[in-house]
Amino acid sequence: MTKKNIIYDRLSRKIASEERGKAQREAERMRQEFTANVSHELKTPLQSISGYAELLKSGMVKEEDVQQFSERIYSEAQRMITLVNDILELSHLDEGMEDMVREDVDLYRVAASAVESLEEEAEAADVSLQLTGENSVINGYGQMLSLIVYNLCENGIKYNNPHGSVKVDINDFEDRTVLTVNDNGIGIPLDQQERVFERFYRVDKSHSKEVGGTGLGLSIVKHAAAIHNGEIHLVSVPKYGTTITITFPKGMKA
Numbered sequence: 001m002t003k004k005n006i007i008y009d010r011l012s013r014k015i016a017s018e019e020r021g022k023a024q025r026e027a028e029r030m031r032q033e034f035t036a037n038v039s040h041e042l043k044t045p046l047q048s049i050s051g052y053a054e055l056l057k058s059g060m061v062k063e064e065d066v067q068q069f070s071e072r073i074y075s076e077a078q079r080m081i082t083l084v085n086d087i088l089e090l091s092h093l094d095e096g097m098e099d100m101v102r103e104d105v106d107l108y109r110v111a112a113s114a115v116e117s118l119e120e121e122a123e124a125a126d127v128s129l130q131l132t133g134e135n136s137v138i139n140g141y142g143q144m145l146s147l148i149v150y151n152l153c154e155n156g157i158k159y160n161n162p163h164g165s166v167k168v169d170i171n172d173f174e175d176r177t178v179l180t181v182n183d184n185g186i187g188i189p190l191d192q193q194e195r196v197f198e199r200f201y202r203v204d205k206s207h208s209k210e211v212g213g214t215g216l217g218l219s220i221v222k223h224a225a226a227i228h229n230g231e232i233h234l235v236s237v238p239k240y241g242t243t244i245t246i247t248f249p250k251g252m253k254a
């Protein structure tokens with residue numbers, strides 16, 4: 001099970017709990033399943049590290065092969081570090097979800113931190129990433145709102161061209177907050193615009209495969225928006241770009 005998958009399940013769980021209030025047992029089951037998966041994934045690189053190290057230790061490795069063996073140990077160890085980081089991030093998220101409460105959240109601040117955490121990715125893709133707008137507070141779950149902005153921006157960066165741009169804008173109105181994420185990237189063909197919100201759906205383009213992904217991002221966005229009664233609007237033209245707007249009603253405050 002991938003990280004996004006687990007985030008998705010956690011979110012689904014949360015949605016279920018909103019409706020039925022029996023998420024706790026389910027979350028426990030998920031955690032056990034996750035632990036089993038992780039143990040397995042950690043075991044594989046550890047076994048190869050141990051195997052290569054044992055060979056080196058025995059002195060049976062030819063001088064000219066030492067370099068190659070060390071490299072393998074190194075790359076397997078790197079893989080483990082990535083895995084462990086994912087686990088830490090997830091358990092953090094999990095903790096957050098357990099006692100997630102609705103509170104007043106400033107979407108502009110949420111967007112600012114999502115944009116900041118994607119700066120490196122944007123730079124690597126040679127895509128500019130900008131945030132404009134104003135503070136706007138809605139009542140909701142900060143972590144979910146953050147996932148929404150993060151996933152939309154990440155897509156804007158990934159499905160773009162060198163020198164492209166991603167613009168995030170927060171607009172405050174008396175009764176609603178409007179989030180707009182616009183990119184001038186590759187766009188989505190009209191006949192697939194509905195489908196991209198489905199779980200695991202990816203537009204069948206070589207570009208999609210190149211940049212990698214699981215096809216979960218937008219389904220997470222859809223669910224998280226629904227929890228906040230957010231309305232999603234997508235406009236996209238192949239070769240010109242994509243604009244996704246989500247309108248969150250401010251609603252009644254407690």
Ligand SMILES: Nc1ncnc2c1ncn2[C@@H]1O[C@H](COP(=O)(O)OP(=O)(O)OP(=O)(O)O)[C@@H](O)[C@H]1O
Pocket residue numbers: 004151155156159183185186187188196197201202203204208212213214215216217218219241242
């Ligand atoms: N801004 C965009 N521009 C062009 N195509 C997009 C854009 N956003 C999404 N898509 C298309 O929609 C598909 C689904 O997007 P989604 O975010 O759900 O999954 P993903 O990006 O493939 O993987 P993940 O987000 O799980 O890493 C993408 O594979 C891509 O083909």
Ligand SMILES: [Mg+2]
Pocket residue numbers: 151154155213216217218
């Ligand atoms: Mg995505």
